[in-house]
Amino acid sequence: MARERVTLGAPAVQLPNKASDEIIGSLRHEIVSGNLPVGSRLPSERDLAQHFGVSQPTVREAVRALAAMGLIEVRHGSGAYVRGDATFLVATALQVLMQMESVTILDALQVRGVLGLQSAELAATAATEEDLVALEEAWDRLEVVDTITDYDQLIHAIAGFQEALSRAGHNALVSAIELVLVRLLLQMQFKAMRPRGLKFWRKRAHSYQPDRRELLDAVRAKDPERARAAMIAYLEHQRQTFVEDPALAELRLSDPRALRAAADLSFTNVGRAARK
Known part of the structure; x- marks a missing residue:
């Protein structure tokens, strides 16, 4: 069954010097607000980079941080998915x-x-x-x-x-x-x-x-x-x-x-x- 494509809202914050930190904050907001529901797949690194106006390595850094927090799960060859596991x-x-x-x-x-x-x-x-x-x-x-x-x-x-x-x-x-x-x-x-x-x-x-x-x-x-x-x-x-x-x-x-x-x-x- 194909997963529903999700659309990100406008960045919750401006992106000054440490862009990866601000991307983390924006995506975390999207997750806890429910705009990115549990089980949904995040847009690709390329799409995220375009959305936030940053490089793909910067997006990759943010994704790794969110995975370490337990908010998302990276599945190699498939993408990054919202984990939503409070425990x-x-x-x-x-x-x-x-x-x-x-x-x-x-x-x-x-x-x-x-x-x-x-x-x-x-x-x-x-x-x-x-x-x-x-x-x-x-x-x-x-x-x-x-x-x-x-x-x-x-x-x-x-x-x-x-x-x-x-x-x-x-x-x-x-x-x-x-x-x-x-x-x-x-x-x-x-x-x-x-x-x-x-x-x-x-x-x-x-x-x-x-x-x-x-x-x-x-x-x-x-x-x-x-x-x-x-x-x-x-x-x-x-x-x-x-x-x-x-x-x-x-x-x-x-x-x-x-x-x-x-x-x-x-x-x-x-x-x-x-x-x-």
């Missing part, structure tokens, strides 16, 4: 920030906890029947955690419950940030500490099932206070597990092991999961 943008920014500030896994857990409390209360008031079904299915998958055969499947299963709960609150900003932190925390634990073995992590994952069940039941009962209390208990269980595990509690995102684990995190897949 990717959040994930990239958070990862860089946590690395620069040498954030510990406990620091990240604390922020995730604040968002988790918000999600639990929101879910208890806003969850639809479809949301509840998704939560039940996510819980059921973790009941048979011993059948999981690799780390990525285990991360997907655990994150699946927490993401289903967050989505049930129907606050896109809270979900976007919480989703990234959840995946990153799991990735840091399981892959940075891979020598402990999959069996160890499966057992630990299953130990939280009673906490998850209480959360699910509180949301189904549409009881925000109960949901908040259940999330507090769940988070405290996690925090205590981390505190009693010095090697894990001291792990920082700037640690080479954590960096390697974080590099494996597929933000594209995370973003897609969040929109299901």
Whole structure:
């Protein structure tokens, strides 16, 4: 199916000295305003150069910058397409920030906890029947955690419950940030500490099932206070597990092991999961 040709509006800004910066600003405006919708293909470098009155290398520089921001995806031989993946943008920014500030896994857990409390209360008031079904299915998958055969499947299963709960609150900003932190925390634990073995992590994952069940039941009962209390208990269980595990509690995102684990995190897949 042929994609609809998009037409750029007039440049949002004048183009003085650093033209590539201004092109970035104009195209970013086109994307966030919806004039360049998600999935649409940008005009060719030649057309963009003519539109902005600059050289093609200048356009190429701007396109590379927009790709690095996660706003567009360059497909070799096909062109540049609007990515529109908010989760990717959040994930990239958070990862860089946590690395620069040498954030510990406990620091990240604390922020995730604040968002988790918000999600639990929101879910208890806003969850639809479809949301509840998704939560039940996510819980059921973790009941048979011993059948999981690799780390990525285990991360997907655990994150699946927490993401289903967050989505049930129907606050896109809270979900976007919480989703990234959840995946990153799991990735840091399981892959940075891979020598402990999959069996160890499966057992630990299953130990939280009673906490998850209480959360699910509180949301189904549409009881925000109960949901908040259940999330507090769940988070405290996690925090205590981390505190009693010095090697894990001291792990920082700037640690080479954590960096390697974080590099494996597929933000594209995370973003897609969040929109299901």
